[in-house]
Amino acid sequence: MTTSDEQTMPLDPQWTEIREGVRAICEKFPNDYWMKLDQAAEYPTEFVQALTDGGYLGCLIPEEYGGSGLPLSAGCAVLETIHETGCNAAACHAQMYTMGTVLKHGSEEQKRKYLPEIASGKLRLQAFGVTEPTTGSDTTQLKTRAEKKGNKYIVNGQKVWTSRVLHSDLMLLLARTTPLDQVKRRTDGLSVFLVDLREAKGRGVEIKKIDAMINHNTCDTGR
Numbered sequence: 001m002t003t004s005d006e007q008t009m010p011l012d013p014q015w016t017e018i019r020e021g022v023r024a025i026c027e028k029f030p031n032d033y034w035m036k037l038d039q040a041a042e043y044p045t046e047f048v049q050a051l052t053d054g055g056y057l058g059c060l061i062p063e064e065y066g067g068s069g070l071p072l073s074a075g076c077a078v079l080e081t082i083h084e085t086g087c088n089a090a091a092c093h094a095q096m097y098t099m100g101t102v103l104k105h106g107s108e109e110q111k112r113k114y115l116p117e118i119a120s121g122k123l124r125l126q127a128f129g130v131t132e133p134t135t136g137s138d139t140t141q142l143k144t145r146a147e148k149k150g151n152k153y154i155v156n157g158q159k160v161w162t163s164r165v166l167h168s169d170l171m172l173l174l175a176r177t178t179p180l181d182q183v184k185r186r187t188d189g190l191s192v193f194l195v196d197l198r199e200a201k202g203r204g205v206e207i208k209k210i211d212a213m214i215n216h217n218t219c220d221t222g223r
């Protein structure tokens with residue numbers, strides 16, 4: 001136990017070159033850039049593009065699929081450095097890791113089709129729809145249903161809190177393919193879908209922005 005209020009966590013000193021490269025990019029995006037974006041409620045397009053051009057958002061993708069094939073600690077170094085400099089990775093961190101599901105569970109054909117374009121930033125896969133209005137932490141209770149009809153799946157349901165979906169070409173979607181009362185374990189019967197939002201938007205997928213955390217402004221109440 002410590003009597004000091006100070007809580008410290010040492011940063012992994014590895015990946016010096018990556019940290020220097022990311023820092024050099026971040027220095028081009030000072031506080032002023034973030035403040036203007038925030039006031040205009042806009043996406044940090046130039047910042048995300050600069051990280052993409054530097055290859056940092058594709059760093060976890062294996063080399064055979066167009067990334068740099070680095071381990072998770074390198075990805076952590078990228079994100080740590082971004083935040084250390086006062087920039088914000090929340091707009092794009094998911095571009096680094098959401099592809100992990102495709103890498104682990106996708107077919108070879110899907111990996112060859114999607115991963116190189118995710119690595120180059122041509123495709124954005126940085127949205128995942130898991131949470132629903134009535135289902136949060138207990139994911140096994142989710143209500144979104146996907147039923148196979150011929151060679152297609154018909155999906156019905158509603159997701160909420162789907163971050164970055166307005167800035168993503170693809171979205172991972174978790175849905176139940178076998179009803180809960182027909183499975184042995186409640187974690188069975190769930191499937192992941194890769195939804196191409198470019199085709200699905202307005203043709204079954206409806207996106208409504210949630211204005212989060214802006215209805216209780218902090219004010220100066222002096223005269």
Ligand SMILES: Cc1cc2nc3c(=O)[nH]c(=O)nc-3n(C[C@H](O)[C@H](O)[C@H](O)COP(=O)(O)OP(=O)(O)OC[C@H]3O[C@@H](n4cnc5c(N)ncnc54)[C@H](O)[C@@H]3O)c2cc1C
Binds near residue numbers: 127
């Ligand atoms: C800004 C933001 C961005 C998000 N982005 C995404 C996204 O991109 N994609 C997505 O799918 N979801 C996203 N979410 C949803 C987020 O992951 C959910 O909020 C989370 O799964 C918790 O669900 P819930 O809010 O319904 O809380 P609940 O599951 O209802 O939990 C409420 C409270 O009960 C506690 N609790 C729950 N279960 C237990 C238990 N068994 N024992 C003890 N305590 C428990 C929880 O810790 C919590 O304090 C986002 C949420 C926010 C706020």
